[in-house]
Amino acid sequence: MRLAPRKLAALFAVGAVGGLIGDQAHVASHATRYLDDSLPFVWKSELWFPVAVGLGTASLAEIRLRLAPAASGGFDLREALAGIASVLAVYATTAVVTDEATGTSVALTTALAALVACRFASGWPALVCGVIAAVVGPALEIVVVHADLSAYGHNVDGLFGVAPWLPALYFAFGVVVSRLAELASDPPVAQDVHG
Amino acid sequence: MRLAPRKLAALFAVGAVGGLIGDQAHVASHATRYLDDSLPFVWKSELWFPVAVGLGTASLAEIRLRLAPAASGGFDLREALAGIASVLAVYATTAVVTDEATGTSVALTTALAALVACRFASGWPALVCGVIAAVVGPALEIVVVHADLSAYGHNVDGLFGVAPWLPALYFAFGVVVSRLAELASDPPVAQDVHG
Amino acid sequence: MRLAPRKLAALFAVGAVGGLIGDQAHVASHATRYLDDSLPFVWKSELWFPVAVGLGTASLAEIRLRLAPAASGGFDLREALAGIASVLAVYATTAVVTDEATGTSVALTTALAALVACRFASGWPALVCGVIAAVVGPALEIVVVHADLSAYGHNVDGLFGVAPWLPALYFAFGVVVSRLAELASDPPVAQDVHG
Numbered sequence: 080m081r082l083a084p085r086k087l088a089a090l091f092a093v094g095a096v097g098g099l100i101g102d103q104a105h106v107a108s109h110a111t112r113y114l115d116d117s118l119p120f121v122w123k124s125e126l127w128f129p130v131a132v133g134l135g136t137a138s139l140a141e142i143r144l145r146l147a148p149a150a151s152g153g154f155d156l157r158e159a160l161a162g163i164a165s166v167l168a169v170y171a172t173t174a175v176v177t178d179e180a181t182g183t184s185v186a187l188t189t190a191l192a193a194l195v196a197c198r199f200a201s202g203w204p205a206l207v208c209g210v211i212a213a214v215v216g217p218a219l220e221i222v223v224v225h226a227d228l229s230a231y232g233h234n235v236d237g238l239f240g241v242a243p244w245l246p247a248l249y250f251a252f253g254v255v256v257s258r259l260a261e262l263a264s265d266p267p268v269a270q271d272v273h274g
Numbered sequence: 275m276r277l278a279p280r281k282l283a284a285l286f287a288v289g290a291v292g293g294l295i296g297d298q299a300h301v302a303s304h305a306t307r308y309l310d311d312s313l314p315f316v317w318k319s320e321l322w323f324p325v326a327v328g329l330g331t332a333s334l335a336e337i338r339l340r341l342a343p344a345a346s347g348g349f350d351l352r353e354a355l356a357g358i359a360s361v362l363a364v365y366a367t368t369a370v371v372t373d374e375a376t377g378t379s380v381a382l383t384t385a386l387a388a389l390v391a392c393r394f395a396s397g398w399p400a401l402v403c404g405v406i407a408a409v410v411g412p413a414l415e416i417v418v419v420h421a422d423l424s425a426y427g428h429n430v431d432g433l434f435g436v437a438p439w440l441p442a443l444y445f446a447f448g449v450v451v452s453r454l455a456e457l458a459s460d461p462p463v464a465q466d467v468h469g
Numbered sequence: 470m471r472l473a474p475r476k477l478a479a480l481f482a483v484g485a486v487g488g489l490i491g492d493q494a495h496v497a498s499h500a501t502r503y504l505d506d507s508l509p510f511v512w513k514s515e516l517w518f519p520v521a522v523g524l525g526t527a528s529l530a531e532i533r534l535r536l537a538p539a540a541s542g543g544f545d546l547r548e549a550l551a552g553i554a555s556v557l558a559v560y561a562t563t564a565v566v567t568d569e570a571t572g573t574s575v576a577l578t579t580a581l582a583a584l585v586a587c588r589f590a591s592g593w594p595a596l597v598c599g600v601i602a603a604v605v606g607p608a609l610e611i612v613v614v615h616a617d618l619s620a621y622g623h624n625v626d627g628l629f630g631v632a633p634w635l636p637a638l639y640f641a642f643g644v645v646v647s648r649l650a651e652l653a654s655d656p657p658v659a660q661d662v663h664g
Contacts, residue, residue: 103572104577107572160583164584167583170576172577174573174576175574
């Protein structure tokens, strides 16, 4: 593994908690609802949801560092918080625009995701992570919806049962996870000299 | 002309496509509607709209470079995308706030336009471009509305028939077009030596 | 006093005008309403409101500079405008989300406040100012609401009668006031040598 177990655990925790915060907004705004209660709930989410987002975050961070080494290592708390807050702002915005026309909500979410990418993408590996998230995330949610575990609201189920702004939200998520992976990686100079 | 034909064509295309994206959000949210169908429609817009935004974009870029040479030339894709996405985010936000009170929608749009200007304005020529756009754009739209070609919704027609947040949106547009013109211009050093 | 009277007056004016702009959005969106009219109104606000925000702004700026000297002095109009516009954007956003579920509006406001802090906080004194504002501001508003001078709408009175997103909004305000105080302070080098 490119990342030490405690770093992967931290990334899992960031993803799980961030997922819980965003998901409670989606549930509160009726963007999504759970149809199944075979597992316990954490806040407004069924247990599998934060676990899935946490695993996705840690996995994507590991993928990022296998694509290419981070150009600059070393942790920067402000940069990490800014990235996490950016994705949560887009996540909460999608909850706010649940009742908007699809053309409006997709345009706003896509523009915001592009801004997040312009700010946090360090290069092509970040974009690859964004695209992986934008494809795999919605695909898994489509499977979940068709398994009747959860459902999107009538106004936000236009993409095979999930929200049309989901790829843009996942793209922003993937780019920021890529940035978090870089911040969590060891500085490349230290690796070159002592590694 | 300060800009080569292919660069003016690219700016026309950016303006036309950006206008189509924003306008479909305005139409979808019932901020605006077309009253005339004598020309064909592209997506949700009547043909004259993307043409007008494209011509406005290319013209304003040319005006920018006639006001003063760009302090720093050379293209930067990330900067260009960030500017375009910023204007589209404000554009889509105006669609989201169509049903809000005028005091709220104008305050939000103006604050966002100020942030865009703080981020992308390189100096006084950018502000001049912003002011030109903020005056000419809404004035032309007022003419269009009074010619019964299109109409704004009842809640967003308080500025002589057009939306009160239109000057702020056009101001952000003008500042970013100024930045795109600078990015599209040739580096000043090369001009000084070889021009 | 750490700040000259004319600088404190300018900070008072910025706070008073910014408060008026944000408050008219809150009144227009029915987030808040005034129950008392014993004092004259300025725009949509009763006179005590802009005075209180102005005094709070100047006081917090003075507190900031008593906590620690500004690391870098010297005024920067663009930085000041960006900070002010950021707080007004969050302020207006809280008006837009008045009708949203509490979980959604608090998540969005908190994420935006975190972004403002990541952008404008210069260090721990900025965070202290943010926390002071986040505690004192809502506390005073709770007193005002219980004195029947004003009231929050039914959907936004869940925090002892005031809006649950109020601490996040005040936190962003406090961090930016801290930044404005730094910008208003004299350069530290000049103070060290000639002070």
